[in-house]
Amino acid sequence: MASDSRMSMGFTIGLDMGDRRSDLCVLDPTGAVQARLQAATTEPALVAALRRYPQARVVLEVGTHSPWVSRLLERHGHEVIVANPRRVRRIAGLEDKSDRIDAELLARLGRVDPSLLRPIAHRGEDVQRDRALLRVRDALVRSRSALVTQARCLGKSLGQRFPRCDAHSFARRMREKQLDGAFPGFPALLAMVAELTAQIRVLDGAIERLGREQYPDTLGLRQVPGVGPITALAYVLTLEDPQRFARGRAVGAYLGLRPKKRQSGEHDPELRITKAGDPYLRRMLVQSAQYILGHFGPDTALRRFGERLIARGGRSARKKAAVAVARKLAVLLHRLWVTSERYEPLRGVPVEAVA
Numbered sequence: 001m002a003s004d005s006r007m008s009m010g011f012t013i014g015l016d017m018g019d020r021r022s023d024l025c026v027l028d029p030t031g032a033v034q035a036r037l038q039a040a041t042t043e044p045a046l047v048a049a050l051r052r053y054p055q056a057r058v059v060l061e062v063g064t065h066s067p068w069v070s071r072l073l074e075r076h077g078h079e080v081i082v083a084n085p086r087r088v089r090r091i092a093g094l095e096d097k098s099d100r101i102d103a104e105l106l107a108r109l110g111r112v113d114p115s116l117l118r119p120i121a122h123r124g125e126d127v128q129r130d131r132a133l134l135r136v137r138d139a140l141v142r143s144r145s146a147l148v149t150q151a152r153c154l155g156k157s158l159g160q161r162f163p164r165c166d167a168h169s170f171a172r173r174m175r176e177k178q179l180d181g182a183f184p185g186f187p188a189l190l191a192m193v194a195e196l197t198a199q200i201r202v203l204d205g206a207i208e209r210l211g212r213e214q215y216p217d218t219l220g221l222r223q224v225p226g227v228g229p230i231t232a233l234a235y236v237l238t239l240e241d242p243q244r245f246a247r248g249r250a251v252g253a254y255l256g257l258r259p260k261k262r263q264s265g266e267h268d269p270e271l272r273i274t275k276a277g278d279p280y281l282r283r284m285l286v287q288s289a290q291y292i293l294g295h296f297g298p299d300t301a302l303r304r305f306g307e308r309l310i311a312r313g314g315r316s317a318r319k320k321a322a323v324a325v326a327r328k329l330a331v332l333l334h335r336l337w338v339t340s341e342r343y344e345p346l347r348g349v350p351v352e353a354v355a
Contacts, residue, residue: 010029011028011029011034011056011057012026012027012056012057012059012107012108012110013025013026013027013050013053013056013057013058013059013107014059014060014102014104014106014107014108014110015058015059015060015069015106016060016100016102016103016106017041017060017061017063017065017066018041019064020040020041021038021039021040022038022040022041022046023036023037023099023100023103024036024037024038024039024050024103025037025100025103025104025106025107026053026056026107027107027108027111031108031111033104036103037049041065041069046069046072046073047072047076050073050076050078054076054077054078055077055078056078057079057081057110057114058073058080058081059081059083059106059107059110059114059117060082060083061082061084061085061088061106062082062083062084062120063085066082067122067123067125067128070082070122071122081110081114081117081119082119082120082122083106083110083117083118083119083120084117084118084119084120086276087116087118088106088109088117121244123237123240127237127240130210130214130215130233131237131238133206133207134207134233134234134237135280137200137203137204137230138280140196140199140200140203141167141200144167144168144193144196144200145167147189147192147196148167148170148193151170151174151186151189151190151193155182158182158183160179160182160183162174162179162182163177167193167197168200170190171190171191171193171194171197172194175190204229204230207229207230207233208229210233211229211232211233211236215233215236215237217236217337218233218235219232220336220340221235221333221336221337223342223343224288224329224332224333224336224343225291225292225297225300225345226288226289226291226292226297226329227288227329227333230284231284231287231288232333234280234281234284235281235333236337238278238280238281239251239254239334239337242338243338245334248332248334248335248338251331251333251334252330252331253274253276254276254277255276255278255281255282255330256273256274256276256277256279256282257273257282257285257323257327257330258274258327259271259272259273259274260272260273273323282326285329285330286322286323288326288329289302289306289322289323289325289326289329290322292306292325292329293306293307293310293321293322293325298345299345299346300346301345301347302325302328302329302332305325305328306321306322306324306325309324
């Protein structure tokens with residue numbers, strides 16, 4: 001009788017993960033279904049379910065549990081392929097869908113050609129933990145913005161227009177103007193906004209320290225106007241290794257800032273960006289681009305590039321220009337990171353244009 005080790009050679013396992021339970025489909029080297037299993041989405045249960053198939057190829061989709069599960073399976077000697085869910089949906093297009101069917105689909109796609117799935121490499125655990133600091137801050141900022149928006153809407157419905165101000169100074173301004181009694185419950189809302197502002201300030205300090213002490217490469221990226229400690233740290237933690245990209249222009253596509261392409265014959269429509277990759281970093285880069293194009297943005301080659309796009313006019317010209325500048329900014333930051341060069345604001349601009 002063959003040993004479990006010899007039996008597992010060439011086996012491909014599709015793993016459809018749920019929050020509590022996961023479905024597994026095991027294909028043998030000929031492509032036949034060897035077994036269908038269910039296991040709790042926990043470390044002991046998954047290890048036990050795959051014990052009979054050491055060094056198998058395991059295919060799973062990106063999801064909430066995929067980072068720790070992929071690291072767990074790699075530690076146990078499996079070849080792990082983390083599939084891009086967009087590619088899986090595009091290839092499959094199935095009318096029938098269930099966890100059992102999805103597990104088999106992942107196994108078969110992984111067995112035929114893993115490159116079809118556009119595999120994703122998850123970050124290391126330390127980097128993932130440091131990214132959590134950015135995500136916590138983002139959640140607090142969004143909560144504060146929602147509370148401020150709610151307060152302004154309630155005020156307007158009662159005929160009260162609050163003075164314009166930033167979210168971080170909203171609570172203080174309302175109290176200074178003695179508007180904290182504008183409607184019942186407003187003092188409690190202002191207290192919550194003030195508390196969130198204080199916590200966000202604490203996290204800002206922690207992010208500044210983390211960037212300086214553990215990720216000094218962020219300091220070089222912050223040479224660019226509009227790129228602060230948050231955007232710089234998000235960039236470094238998201239890309240993790242700049243050498244992954246042979247060309248800087250690939251970073252824009254990786255972050256979903258490249259327009260979609262559906263060219264056929266003479267038909268080549270102008271489409272929206274792909275929005276692939278990390279949405280948080282993409283949003284940070286667009287915000288930096290908006291600062292570069294805004295009233296306080298200094299004169300730089302990036303700003304001039306964006307202004308030329310805006311001058312062309314057209315529908316949503318400023319919005320499109322901000323995305324284009326964000327894409328160029330992503331490429332510029334990659335170059336600064338790889339080369340450690342000093343940032344030149346008007347690099348590539350002819351001397352007569354500067355004069």
